[in-house]
Amino acid sequence: MDFNNxxxxxxxxxxxxxxxxxxxDIVAGEVIVRINEPFLIVVEKAALEQVCSYCLAExxxxxxxxxxxxxxxxxxNSTCQQADWKLIHKSECSLFRKLxxxxxxxxxxxxxxxxxxxxxxxxxxxISPQEHHFEELKRDQKRRDxxxxxxxxxxxxSKSPINKIDxxxxxxxxxxxxxxxxxxxxxxxxxxxxEPVLALANxxxxxxxxxxxxxxxxxxxxxxxxxxxESIFISYIDFTQSRDLRQAELRHRYxxxxxxxxxxxxxxxxxxxxxxxxxxxxxxxLFCPRGSLSKHADTRITTIEHISQDxxxxxxxxxxxxxxxxxxxxxxxxxxYLGFLKSSLSELSLLNSHQIFALPPYPTILDExxxxxxxxxxxxxxxxxxxxxxxxxxxxxxxxxxxxxxxxRLFTIARLLKYAASLEQSVLxxxxxxxxxxxxxxxxxxDAVQTILILVNELAPLSHGKGTRxxxxxxxxxxxxxxxxxxxxxxxxxxxEWQSNGATSIYGVEIAARNFDxxxxxxxxxxxxxxxxxx
Numbered sequence: 001m002d003f004n005n006x007x008x009x010x011x012x013x014x015x016x017x018x019x020x021x022x023x024x025d026i027v028a029g030e031v032i033v034r035i036n037e038p039f040l041i042v043v044e045k046a047a048l049e050q051v052c053s054y055c056l057a058e059x060x061x062x063x064x065x066x067x068x069x070x071x072x073x074x075x076x077n078s079t080c081q082q083a084d085w086k087l088i089h090k091s092e093c094s095l096f097r098k099l100x101x102x103x104x105x106x107x108x109x110x111x112x113x114x115x116x117x118x119x120x121x122x123x124x125x126x127i128s129p130q131e132h133h134f135e136e137l138k139r140d141q142k143r144r145d146x147x148x149x150x151x152x153x154x155x156x157x158s159k160s161p162i163n164k165i166d167x168x169x170x171x172x173x174x175x176x177x178x179x180x181x182x183x184x185x186x187x188x189x190x191x192x193x194x195e196p197v198l199a200l201a202n203x204x205x206x207x208x209x210x211x212x213x214x215x216x217x218x219x220x221x222x223x224x225x226x227x228x229x230e231s232i233f234i235s236y237i238d239f240t241q242s243r244d245l246r247q248a249e250l251r252h253r254y255x256x257x258x259x260x261x262x263x264x265x266x267x268x269x270x271x272x273x274x275x276x277x278x279x280x281x282x283x284x285x286l287f288c289p290r291g292s293l294s295k296h297a298d299t300r301i302t303t304i305e306h307i308s309q310d311x312x313x314x315x316x317x318x319x320x321x322x323x324x325x326x327x328x329x330x331x332x333x334x335x336x337y338l339g340f341l342k343s344s345l346s347e348l349s350l351l352n353s354h355q356i357f358a359l360p361p362y363p364t365i366l367d368e369x370x371x372x373x374x375x376x377x378x379x380x381x382x383x384x385x386x387x388x389x390x391x392x393x394x395x396x397x398x399x400x401x402x403x404x405x406x407x408x409r410l411f412t413i414a415r416l417l418k419y420a421a422s423l424e425q426s427v428l429x430x431x432x433x434x435x436x437x438x439x440x441x442x443x444x445x446x447d448a449v450q451t452i453l454i455l456v457n458e459l460a461p462l463s464h465g466k467g468t469r470x471x472x473x474x475x476x477x478x479x480x481x482x483x484x485x486x487x488x489x490x491x492x493x494x495x496x497e498w499q500s501n502g503a504t505s506i507y508g509v510e511i512a513a514r515n516f517d518x519x520x521x522x523x524x525x526x527x528x529x530x531x532x533x534x535x
Contacts, residue, residue: 002034003033005026006022006232007023009021019202020201022228022230025225026222026225027222027225028222028279028402029221029402029461029462031220031465032209032219032232034219034220034465038193038194038218039195039196040118040194041056041191041192041194042112042193044105044182044192045103047191051190052074053073053084054080055076056184056190056213057469058184060076067089070092070093070096070097073089073092092112103153107150107153113171114154114158114160114168120171134169134173148169154168155168176253178194178199179192180198180199180211181193182218185214185468185473186408201233201234203234203235204233204260204262205237205239205243205246205260206233206260206262207239208226209222209226209234211234212465214468221462223400223403224400225277236253239262240363241360242318242360243262268300268304269396269397270304271297272396273294273297274298278400278401279402282502283502293395300356300358303355303356311359314347314350320344324340328340334375335535338534341365341368342369344365345366352527355392362393363394370382370385378535380420383417384522384523384526385530387413387523389409391523392523403463410459411456411474414449417448420445421445421449425440425441439521439522440522443515443519446484447495447511447515448515448519450492453474453478454512456478494507494511495508
């Protein structure tokens, strides 16, 4: 354990069972637990070509280098290759050379645990507090058969004694219900991680903490202030979805029904925004003023109550969207998928007309349209839509400004603005003819990049941890922008003063506020983009 401001509590109550509580008062953005070498962390099969198999870093300017033996795993340098060889790959490499394909990720995780002789037995002090849900999983024949097959494969591949099959099977069940998805800073999944201490954190659809990865290092970070002895909650699922979907996923994957405030009250994102304690950051107030958001949330809550019957009538359309979305995305062309998304959006026109954009599945549909624009290189349309999503959906679904989803969104906005800054005004006007050219002319895109990056630079240590790869990446982007500003003159120096001095830099506040207002104005054309931007 490298850093720990928590302590475990056994059977804290009949509903929660074992739990993790704060060992002291913790402020938002503070690291509660940091573990540089978790119990088990394995790169996902689908990500083996994307990240280093030891440090989980993405390929940079130089491509990752294949292992010369198996030609399956990749490393960013010889240091990582040697470390992984010593840790596990010395035995894994020969296995990969013999097999026609790489085993599934859970099998590789079990294989590594067995070859490294990790204490996976249920009486081990390392994992004994965890619930493996072996009996519940046995009732699902498909999942049971899959787990048994994978457990047998791991025992065979690792040449472990056959009498270990019971412990291996139960550990596989433990991974199924207690492991985390190791992710990149933007939340893209790249691996599987099991860490018993962090697995003690219970679930809430209104969490006060979150898990963050920085390569192999995994941290538990406070999302909001947590008092000493208060339970620490993370979310096991996407808590922005409807209560019915959240509860169904929790029952299927984790075998419990959530009793958090959001679930028991069936509260919307607007309700939870009003109930929560949001940390105040003066610079963010210029972009997303709490007072205005709160008034809007009150109005939307009243609207939701008035049209509750109409909203219930939309449920078949919502169900239809979720039942078709994954198959449409995987089996159709981007153009056909975009048509499906736009059609789904029009079926939810009630949400649009009443400006209740944060209700599911509206944010999901908008996000999928945005990603489709990214994938098809319609980057200015993606920028406009992402600004709208951030200002109308994200601020309510993730009300804390230091939530990593919000911070990475802001960083993406900055990078899209940087792309826009590289284009001539005439090109912008031609690219998005349905947005008036005066709107683009009103924006100094380089000033806007710097302004957004200043926000991200302030928030990143609270969302991703001080000194992490993401924080360093943000700092480098900001330095590059400051150098461009130095060469061109203008507002760059004033914005640096605003970064350092905040509200006391009156001219800096004026420029930042103007940049934010111009971006909000641009976001106002998002629905026209959705309507008119084809592929």
